Amino acid sequence: MVRALRLAEKGLFTTDPNPRVGCVIVNNDVIVGEGWHMRAGEAHAEIHALNQAGSKANAATAYVTLEPCSHHGKTPPCADALIKAQVARVVIAMQDPNPQVSGDGIRKLKEAGIEVCSGLLEQDAEALNPGFCKRMRTGLPYVRSKLAMSLDGRTAMASGESKWITGADARRDVHHLRARSSAMLTGIKTVLADDPLLTARLGGEVEVKQPWRVIVDSRLQMNPEVAMAKLEGKNLLLTLSNDSGRSKELELAGFEVLNVANDKDHIDLNQAFELLASRGINEVMIEAGSVLNGALLKAGLVDEWIVYMAPCVMGSKAKGLFDLPGLEAMSDRFKMKLKETRMVGDDLRLTFQQIKR
Numbered sequence: 133m134v135r136a137l138r139l140a141e142k143g144l145f146t147t148d149p150n151p152r153v154g155c156v157i158v159n160n161d162v163i164v165g166e167g168w169h170m171r172a173g174e175a176h177a178e179i180h181a182l183n184q185a186g187s188k189a190n191a192a193t194a195y196v197t198l199e200p201c202s203h204h205g206k207t208p209p210c211a212d213a214l215i216k217a218q219v220a221r222v223v224i225a226m227q228d229p230n231p232q233v234s235g236d237g238i239r240k241l242k243e244a245g246i247e248v249c250s251g252l253l254e255q256d257a258e259a260l261n262p263g264f265c266k267r268m269r270t271g272l273p274y275v276r277s278k279l280a281m282s283l284d285g286r287t288a289m290a291s292g293e294s295k296w297i298t299g300a301d302a303r304r305d306v307h308h309l310r311a312r313s314s315a316m317l318t319g320i321k322t323v324l325a326d327d328p329l330l331t332a333r334l335g336g337e338v339e340v341k342q343p344w345r346v347i348v349d350s351r352l353q354m355n356p357e358v359a360m361a362k363l364e365g366k367n368l369l370l371t372l373s374n375d376s377g378r379s380k381e382l383e384l385a386g387f388e389v390l391n392v393a394n395d396k397d398h399i400d401l402n403q404a405f406e407l408l409a410s411r412g413i414n415e416v417m418i419e420a421g422s423v424l425n426g427a428l429l430k431a432g433l434v435d436e437w438i439v440y441m442a443p444c445v446m447g448s449k450a451k452g453l454f455d456l457p458g459l460e461a462m463s464d465r466f467k468m469k470l471k472e473t474r475m476v477g478d479d480l481r482l483t484f485q486q487i488k489r
Contacts, residue, residue, distance in 0.1 A: 271410070310343060
């Protein structure tokens with residue numbers, strides 16, 4: 133199963149909106165076939181492994197990181213393929229949280245007389261697909277916010293200058309986080325100030341399915357000449373504006389304009405994430421300023437806060453991580469739980485989970 137999990141990781145940057153899945157087939161203690169899901173619409177992990185195993189799959193054990201699918205999607209059911217290959221046993225890391233599948237693949241296998249075991253390295257399998265699992269269970273994507281700060285908690289100088297707080301190693305690490313994300317989300321102020329590409333750039337021959345670029349733009353202030361408008365892939369604007377002429381102009385520039393519910397003259401962020409999930413977005417990465425991050429913190433919508441802390445001091449006039457007016461008493465503070473700490477070059481990477489009030 134460990135080998136199957138490592139194979140599943142090979143699809144970390146390419147399988148969206150599908151989960152990352154690996155499969156290993158063993159006969160007489162020898163691996164006779166293995167595979168992983170590479171891209172949506174293509175063969176699943178079990179099919180690659182069965183094709184490699186051929187007749188040696190007969191009476192073998194298949195180790196798969198996610199319950200084999202039982203329904204017809206873009207590809208036929210993997211449970212049927214395992215039954216046809218006459219495997220004797222299937223060991224599954226975790227049951228599929230997809231309501232279309234959950235438990236049905238296991239049922240099909242058992243009805244065909246195949247021994248089924250489930251739960252081996254379940255937590256490791258879930259950790260590979262936090263976004264897919266959360267979307268299937270709650271209708272929301274898994275959300276990470278990336279922040280970079282100095283030792284004194286500052287993200288930019290008073291002038292707005294912020295390049296570069298962290299070192300090259302931390303910036304490379306961020307591109308790996310981008311590459312595994314289904315969508316990058318930021319606010320319009322960040323776009324107008326920095327003109328970011330919001331792409332994952334890993335270099336070499338690493339295949340990456342580029343994330344959507346999603347901009348919170350309540351009043352449709354987007355400049356149609358920004359750099360991201362010239363890139364391939366999805367550019368989505370979330371807005372409150374009903375200005376059809378402005379919407380048409382931005383659509384001609386390559387943006388999809390989507391109206392979202394109004395929450396006290398701001399985008400309803402919960403509905404925004406629901407809309408993204410409904411379009412198959414599993415993991416959202418936030419790279420935004422203090423206002424949007426403050427709103428996300430207050431709404432409790434971020435699953436992981438990933439903070440890169442650089443060994444420098446930027447001073448009291450520099451900008452902070454969150455815009456949170458109105459906090460006066462200690463009882464008003466937002467608490468975090470530290471989940472992971474590690475060095476990335478000269479910078480410290482801290483991963484936090486917000487403690488619900």
